[in-house]
Amino acid sequence: MKSFASLVKPYVVWMSLFIVIPMLLILLYAITDRGNSVLTFHFTLNNFLRFFDPVFIKVLWKSLEIAIITTIVCIIIGYPIAYVISNVSERLQGLLILSVTIPMWINMLVRTYAWISILSDGGIINSILAAVGLGPIKMMYTDFAVILGMVYNFLPFMILQIYTVLAKMDRALINASFDLGANRYQTFKRIVFPLSLPGVISGITLVFLPAVSTFVIPKFLGGGQYMLIGNLIENQFITVGEWNFGSAISLIMAMIIMGSMMLTKQVDKDASAQASNDGGKLW
Amino acid sequence: MRKLIEFKNIVKDFNGTLVLKGINLVIHENEFVTLLGPSGCGKTTLLRILGGFIEQSEGQVFFEDIEISNVPPYKREINTVFQRYALFPHMNVFDNIAFGLNIKKMDKNTIQQKVSKMLKLVNLEGYEKRPVTLLSGGQQQRVAIARALVNEPMVLLLDEPLGALDLKLRKEMQHELKKIQQEVGITFIYVTHDQEEALTMSDTIVVMNAGEIQQIGSPTDIYNEPENRFVADFIGESNLIEGAMVEDYKVAFDGETFECIDYGYYENQDVDIVIRPEDIDIVKADMGKLKGTVKSILFKGVHFEIVVETANRDWIIHTTDSSEVGNTVGLHFFPEDIHIMRKIGTY
Amino acid sequence: MVGSKRNLAWTIILITLVLMFFYLPIMSMIVFSFNSSRSLTSWSGFSLEWYKALFENREMMSAITTTISIALLSTLVSTVVGTFTAIGISKSKRLIKEIILNVNNFPILNPEIVTAIGLMLLYTTFKIEKGYMTMLIAHIIFSTPYVILTVLPKLRRLDPDLAEAALDLGCTPLQALLKVIVPLIMPGVISGALIAFTMSFDDFVISYFVSGNGVKNISILVYTMSKRINPTINALSTILVVIITIILLSVNLYDILKKKDLKEKE
Numbered sequence: 053m054k055s056f057a058s059l060v061k062p063y064v065v066w067m068s069l070f071i072v073i074p075m076l077l078i079l080l081y082a083i084t085d086r087g088n089s090v091l092t093f094h095f096t097l098n099n100f101l102r103f104f105d106p107v108f109i110k111v112l113w114k115s116l117e118i119a120i121i122t123t124i125v126c127i128i129i130g131y132p133i134a135y136v137i138s139n140v141s142e143r144l145q146g147l148l149i150l151s152v153t154i155p156m157w158i159n160m161l162v163r164t165y166a167w168i169s170i171l172s173d174g175g176i177i178n179s180i181l182a183a184v185g186l187g188p189i190k191m192m193y194t195d196f197a198v199i200l201g202m203v204y205n206f207l208p209f210m211i212l213q214i215y216t217v218l219a220k221m222d223r224a225l226i227n228a229s230f231d232l233g234a235n236r237y238q239t240f241k242r243i244v245f246p247l248s249l250p251g252v253i254s255g256i257t258l259v260f261l262p263a264v265s266t267f268v269i270p271k272f273l274g275g276g277q278y279m280l281i282g283n284l285i286e287n288q289f290i291t292v293g294e295w296n297f298g299s300a301i302s303l304i305m306a307m308i309i310m311g312s313m314m315l316t317k318q319v320d321k322d323a324s325a326q327a328s329n330d331g332g333k334l335w
Numbered sequence: 336m337r338k339l340i341e342f343k344n345i346v347k348d349f350n351g352t353l354v355l356k357g358i359n360l361v362i363h364e365n366e367f368v369t370l371l372g373p374s375g376c377g378k379t380t381l382l383r384i385l386g387g388f389i390e391q392s393e394g395q396v397f398f399e400d401i402e403i404s405n406v407p408p409y410k411r412e413i414n415t416v417f418q419r420y421a422l423f424p425h426m427n428v429f430d431n432i433a434f435g436l437n438i439k440k441m442d443k444n445t446i447q448q449k450v451s452k453m454l455k456l457v458n459l460e461g462y463e464k465r466p467v468t469l470l471s472g473g474q475q476q477r478v479a480i481a482r483a484l485v486n487e488p489m490v491l492l493l494d495e496p497l498g499a500l501d502l503k504l505r506k507e508m509q510h511e512l513k514k515i516q517q518e519v520g521i522t523f524i525y526v527t528h529d530q531e532e533a534l535t536m537s538d539t540i541v542v543m544n545a546g547e548i549q550q551i552g553s554p555t556d557i558y559n560e561p562e563n564r565f566v567a568d569f570i571g572e573s574n575l576i577e578g579a580m581v582e583d584y585k586v587a588f589d590g591e592t593f594e595c596i597d598y599g600y601y602e603n604q605d606v607d608i609v610i611r612p613e614d615i616d617i618v619k620a621d622m623g624k625l626k627g628t629v630k631s632i633l634f635k636g637v638h639f640e641i642v643v644e645t646a647n648r649d650w651i652i653h654t655t656d657s658s659e660v661g662n663t664v665g666l667h668f669f670p671e672d673i674h675i676m677r678k679i680g681t682y
Numbered sequence: 683m684v685g686s687k688r689n690l691a692w693t694i695i696l697i698t699l700v701l702m703f704f705y706l707p708i709m710s711m712i713v714f715s716f717n718s719s720r721s722l723t724s725w726s727g728f729s730l731e732w733y734k735a736l737f738e739n740r741e742m743m744s745a746i747t748t749t750i751s752i753a754l755l756s757t758l759v760s761t762v763v764g765t766f767t768a769i770g771i772s773k774s775k776r777l778i779k780e781i782i783l784n785v786n787n788f789p790i791l792n793p794e795i796v797t798a799i800g801l802m803l804l805y806t807t808f809k810i811e812k813g814y815m816t817m818l819i820a821h822i823i824f825s826t827p828y829v830i831l832t833v834l835p836k837l838r839r840l841d842p843d844l845a846e847a848a849l850d851l852g853c854t855p856l857q858a859l860l861k862v863i864v865p866l867i868m869p870g871v872i873s874g875a876l877i878a879f880t881m882s883f884d885d886f887v888i889s890y891f892v893s894g895n896g897v898k899n900i901s902i903l904v905y906t907m908s909k910r911i912n913p914t915i916n917a918l919s920t921i922l923v924v925i926i927t928i929i930l931l932s933v934n935l936y937d938i939l940k941k942k943d944l945k946e947k948e
Contacts, residue, residue, distance in 0.1 A: 232483075
């Protein structure tokens, strides 16, 4: 109906103002120099070139490395958990999923902050070790702490995505596999696992993206000197004041993420038997 | 025919509800057996117990004289055609059918041969590489049958496999299934609520209701000699009447006595009576055993369905002769058309 | 299906480990909120001083009010706008639909920091002073796309003839909207509103970049305060955890307890 379609008009105006223009501004800042006034722009690619300094490339690699490790750990831990939950009684399933979900609803800063008291040198783990006579392990401000913090924050997403697919799987397919002579392991390998891949891929999307771009977790658990790409950007904008460079880094990061999203979409297309397009499903 | 499967006193309790109340049943080699009954009668439950997907609460299941309750489904020589086919969506037709053979680690050539033979049997030659999600309902169903049969089981279980098909296709598949069963020569155990389907395909029908077996027999037995009210009502159309056996060969209902061909009841025993609509003729008002008025006439193509109202009840008659609403007519039937049945729960 | 004892053991072990992993930090945080000394690692005795400090801390109280008011307002606006926009989208031509949905996805697919920076640049370039309004606007921006994506599938399942039937029976378009369409998609709208509320309540990154003038929400406050050890944060967090848990449990437990064990019936 024509009149119904026009309902989108207010939002379109809103979107252009507050979504499109900011994006364009980032682009603008990225390709121009300091000292712009409203009328004179000095276009340059210097901001991008600056990024190719080994110091910054190292930051990029580290961010990717940590994000990939986090994602893999989330899959390794998350899949068995999701599988196990999907196999218990339905009443228990609801309860377990609830207990996995509750931490998600608690503020991320609060959750990450809580780890400080556990991992620090005088913290809970080290106190227990000391009581048994073992030396203190340095855990704060290490890669380990950062990865732990990330896994802690993002694991529920992975579990939920995989669980949703497993729980919805047609029980008849599993019975058919048994009927045809496959035992539990063979059924898992040939039927359950391949059909659960869309869930794994959803999970990867929900873990990798935030893991690459977060700056709070590295800041709390990695310390002031620990720089991931998110910290770098924050640093450039808030502390150093190099907005042009900061914008360029943001664009680079956005492109990397878009690239990996397209890669995952391709794998998803091949892996899943169904395709559906609601304009970007993330749930 | 040799005995293949025996159910001994199978009871199944689902959360306090008794779904099966003590089933005793023998199934033979090379038999097409249909478990027939309304929704909830327990027929699918019994099938799944045999398949190994659920465990009975009490009782034993024997396969070739060996008790198999502890044997998991993947070790039983039984295969199932599932109600909604359960084809593996991430595999094509060939891989679906070959699944069981791959599990058994057969060599590629043997698998190729067997699958091709199956595809020919179900008329799907050339469909090997097709993704199963792109097939029509009828084609998916045939893949499901092929996938089960290629494993050469001793028994094939079919759980209402034709339910999702349209009428014409369903009738075609009924004939095809019967043909396949006779060609391959194995036991088919078929579950359905459609009595016409059961009558068409089966060697033996097991009529079930509320967790109990009501009657076991061939299609003609079940149709012509229903043992009780439920079976008579469930199979075919019927006129069900309550009456009493005055003495051997004589039954009384609607205030009159009629000659019949049953015997062996005690004097004045209450019984259920069924007379099939197609066994009744419409005759002149004074020439019939009963008299009544025509209430309605429906043209059904093959026959007219005429409802005649008598003093005690409405009668359904199937006849090729027409009449007119309001006419006074006579109803005629022969003694052998009166079927006497014991009341449920009596002997 | 016949289960095995060994599977059960594994199940219990895995689940216990995972639950321990998730709840240990939370438990430790709650415990130390009652600590009578300023330590997060050594226990010196039970005390409610941090809770007292929490309520006496004006900055904290103001942050809490800010967080709640922004969450409520942004939820209201984004839900209403999002719902009507979703309705409009569902009736739009394919091309317009694609364009709108793709742009709509930017705040979702972009890392938060990119959205945050974009907004910050916007405000600075147009010399808009950062404060409460800028934060509110920002929250509406990142919430509305989620509302749209939550409501849209529900609209898809709606019978397309319903709106026309309403018009046929004499409704003006607005009436058809309010009396027929909205009531039927209400579950989706409520879901969307809940998501919008949660995202706003918990938001840190975007709020951090677009607020100024001393306007802080809870997350920003925790961030600035965490530079030194301060168990008042624990007290605040504990209260949040308790409230959230109570809400989630009461909503879900009711559902869960009603369900019979359906797994066997398959």
